[in-house]
Amino acid sequence: MTQMTAVAFKPSAEAAQSGARLLVSTLEQLGVEVVFGYPGGAIMPIYDALAGSKLQHYLCRHEQGAAFAADSYARVSGKVGVCMATSGPGATNLVTGIANAMLDSVPMVCITGNVAQGVMGTDSFQEVDILGVTLPLVKHSYLVRHAADIPAIIQEAFHIARSGRPGPVLIDLPKDVQFELTSEPRGLHLPNEIAVAEPSVIAEAEAAIRAARRPVLYVGGGAKISGAVEAVREFAALTGIPQVSTLNALGSIPTGQDNYLGMLGMHGTPAANEAVQGSDLLIVVGARFDDRATGKLAEFAPEAGVIHFDIDPSEIGKLRSVAVGVVGDLKPNLEALNQRLADGPAIEVSAWADQWRARSAETQVRYDAPGDKVYAPALLNELSRLAGPGFIAACDVGQHQMWVAQHCEFSRPEAHITSGGLGSMGFGLPAGIGAKLAEPDAVVVTITGDGGVMMNIQELATVNRFNIPLKILLLDNSRLGMVRQWQEFFFERNFSEVDLSDNPDFVKVAEAFGIEAFRIERRDQVTAGLERLLAAEGPILAHVIIDPAENVWPLVPPGKNNAQMMHAATAEGEL
Template sequence: MNGARWLVQALVAEGVDTLFGYPGGAIMPFYDALHGSDLKHVLVRHEQGAAFAANGYARASGRVGVCVATSGPGASNLVTGIADAMLDSVPMVVITGQVATGLMGTDAFQELDVFSMTMSIVKHSFIVRRVEDLPGVVAEAFRIARSGRPGPVLIDFPKDVQVADAGRLAPHAPLAIDDVPAPADASLHEALALMSQARQPVVYGGGGIALGHAVEVFRDFVNATQIPTVLTLKGLGALPSGHVLNLGMLGMHGSQAANLAVQECDLLIVVGARFDDRATGKLAEFAPRARVVHMDPDACEIGKLRHADAGVNGDIGTALKALTLPAAAHVHGRHARARREWRDTCQARARQHAARYDAPGDTVYAPALLKRLSEIAPDAVVACDVGQHQMWVAQHWRFQHPRQHLTSGALGAMGFGLPAALGAQMQDPGARVVCVSGDGSFLMNVQELATAARYRLPVKIVLLDNQALGMVRQWQELFFEKRYSEIDLSDNPDFGALAAAFGIQALHVDRADEVEGALQALMAAPGPALLHVAIDQQANVWPLVPPNHNNAQMLDGAPVDPGHAPLAPTPETPHALPA
């Protein structure tokens, strides 16, 4: 029993069943210990793929994802995936090999100070300098990754500690996770007082709803209070698409109904969201007449970017349960008529500005394709890459739960989609998993087609190919006077032939009348399959809030230069609540 074998047994005791990695010199004793163990190891083809796969596994399941790499370049290749987990609050434990403790600091072969390198993108880091430290390190790593606001934890594991005698160590005992404290009664009373005065309230829900296991109580709160609701990118699915009170996503590419509601509301009830700049637009003009109730388990988020008139710090589920019945009483209270008119206005706007899917012409209209696929596979878990296709998925996929939507939100990391989809498939082999990617993002981790093929993971890949870096091209068109710089991808490979080279079935579609048959064939294909979709290079994502503008100032696709033409005026703000 050496340190590496003890760690393998500890991972099993922590409930880990799958880990993603790539071996090398400094981590070789650990890989030797894996031989014959109960752990399922998935051999990816690049360490970044390992981090993103563990990330997708954790996002889809809510459990801790685990990835492993050797020292030096193996560890540094994990960094982007670690950063993504930190910024999107994903529970992960990252294990890196390290040179022997006696060689640390000598510039030994493949030595890298990954501890310092990752300091700002982890919740905590450990270097295991003695085998006797292993029990405390492993227990704390998993406790920290899971607790409070989840995130990644690094264990740097020197080679000599891996081979050290661990025969005297006791079997691993996981640590219990402390419950998130309940919010203070005084903060709940303050929130209720504001709700009782509101005539035009809006609920603004974010990723913290799913992280706090509060999806059902959030829905109960919205249904009981009948308050129009907007969602962030990571909050999509907290209220099902199609729900009568769901106005859609807010922000830069949010719906007009959502953005106008927020700009005109007199009370903003923020649940597990953090006033991200892509959601708020110009922060100084965001919800300009609204008072704010902010519920979040992370005290650091309350008041960080926007003053909270009532800051409700603590468990979101507990807060919502405590507020639901008292807040629901105001549906028929003194402002009932005003609230009903406000709700009717918001819902009328949602109908007025609903997306249309009857695009003219014979070419494939990506939003219509994605909307149709979400109808064919309503239970699918969708892993997105980053770019125009990411926003089209957010706008047009009919999500029923937040864990159906895996997307690199805060970091915006291209190359996320395919390995994240593989991780999601590994956590539930029976799930339907779809990767939606673009031609730019797809080539960043295309090597993971080999992983999909090796393990026969039935991930279905929808590759939207406009032969350009679409989102960069769109911004250059709108804000850089059409000076197109380094966005041309017209020399893309034959993606169908590329997939076939990995032994993966490939289909192609470039006409609107072929889409239905292609989608049905894709979803019916056994094992992994790729649908290559040729789309118009000039297609843009609408609506769009230009930089340094408020969310009421949306462009809707009219051919104007936003730098010189007038934008939509800010709507007349309602009367402020009484002091």
């Protein structure tokens, strides 16, 4: 069944407005405060209309940076992220950011200018069919033909972006439509549908949970997206069932909480992976059985039935057959299940939970690695503890991404922002910008590598221009570390094109952009360096030199199940 609430909207009542002015005023009415973008010829009328508006535009130095910043802003704020670019290369530069939002289910509206309708299809200057290019990467897209349609289209785009399973929506505005005057803008009155499962389905889920002897709660990114984090935590507390999370769900259950075993998957904890493999029931909340989480799918949790909660019906049974599929909004469905569980007898899984608490304690990571080099896992663990509950990690992609996931402490899902599904290097720096603007009082730290930072290093200019007090922790091993690690173990140590030893001096680079910077080279410098990083009032970069040979452990090799993990001592001893 479906609960309905109305979404009201009233177009601006001014006389004649241009399409560009109408777009800006509509964004204002929808409560948009922050826009990321880069101007150009085909979107110039919109930028003309931005002047004097209530919108704060942040000029990024590359359209990909604008898309990533809008993505991160949306993840942290819970609002729809907005970015804009001109036609041709401006629009195509947004594509990676659009794909990133699509794969991680982030609500985003991307506005592109285009050539005038009269020259479309003639290969005119900077003409690209951006609707065609992005068709597989968006929830929906629009080519606006008339200025009067702009309020209705924008309202509908925002509704689509944030309803159901969120994602990006593209609005393409030809230049003539931006100039066109209209005095009769059209709005919409859209219902906001909240899908709720039938009580009989919730009862089936309850019965399966009560019958299970080895259940595991498997939390995915949908828990945060749907606002169901408190319901997930209540379920965990009510049942005492061991819990694991995916990369995009970190923080949904606070690190260190009783019965929380950590992240599962390729670089998951031994306790998380082993518990899932030995379970007889998986209660899956907002996850999609991604290959990085499951390992060899055919051997994933072979004895487990599945209860799958998801708002997207296409995910139910897509990769794993289910015993009970609970389709709809996670929050009311979990709340209904929690009520039933609270009203009945206690779930008896204490022996099972005790087993995995003991295993988790037995396999806890040690941070006392020998030598005087900086040990990245220890540094990152200390960083999150020093930063406190206001910590937000805006993480790039690579070895450091996995170290952050494994070793940082997170108290809420908004504290961990990363490119999960797309795994896009270059995400970290613009993501830090978006996160800091979304939560100005948070301790936002971009954690990046020497490979990832170079992909959008121009956004240091954005940080400097707007004096965004972002803290940047750059781990430099002079390598494409994750690729090097795979070449070491799976490509016979053929280290092909992973040497980045000709990196620039990142301290000098940051200082050239007007940003304070310093270097950490030895372990005895770590604590003081982190304290300096966290105490800075303005933007600051810490360049940390780490061992080029350091690997991420544990690791599930390709083609293996999650119980067949490689560990440092055994794997490196074989070389």
